[in-house]
Amino acid sequence: MRYANLVRALEIFGLPDRVTLREIKARHRELVRRHHPDSAGEEGDAExxxxxxxxxxxxxxxxxxxxxxxxxxxxxxxxxxxxxRMQFANTPLWGSK
Structure with missing residues (x-):
């Protein structure tokens, strides 16, 4: 796989650089529903x-x-x-005394 392929895949999905696997799967389901001929009717696009x-x-x-x-x-x-929390947990203003 080339980096250009990865960037293109993110563009097709309309996702930013940092995403979770859960977000990828959810976006895939959304795009398939939107473009699949069985669920989108005439608006479905096989390509x-x-x-x-x-x-x-x-x-x-x-x-x-x-x-x-x-x-x-x-x-x-x-x-x-x-x-x-790590930086300020022990300060009197934010954390314990």
Whole structure:
């Protein structure tokens, strides 16, 4: 897979750079419902369904092969409220005395 393919898949899905697998799956269901001939009637577009499914395959492949970082810094990047709690939990104004 090339990075350009990944970017194109995100464009087809209309998603930003940072998304969850749950968001990818939900967007896929939404796009399939919108373009599938059985549910969209005459507005269904078989070519668009092929593009959506190909993009979904690329996004799933990337997500399944992604190596997760369990480093502390990555944790705080993913959970900014925990970073604030860690930084200010022991201050008299925000945390304990």
């Amino acid at each position: 668009q369904i092929r593009l959506v499914n190909a993009a979904y395959g690329i996004l799933r492949e990337y997500a399944e092969n992604y190596r997760f970082s369990f480093a502390e810094e990555e944790f705080y990047e993913q959970n900014p409220e925990e970073r604030l």
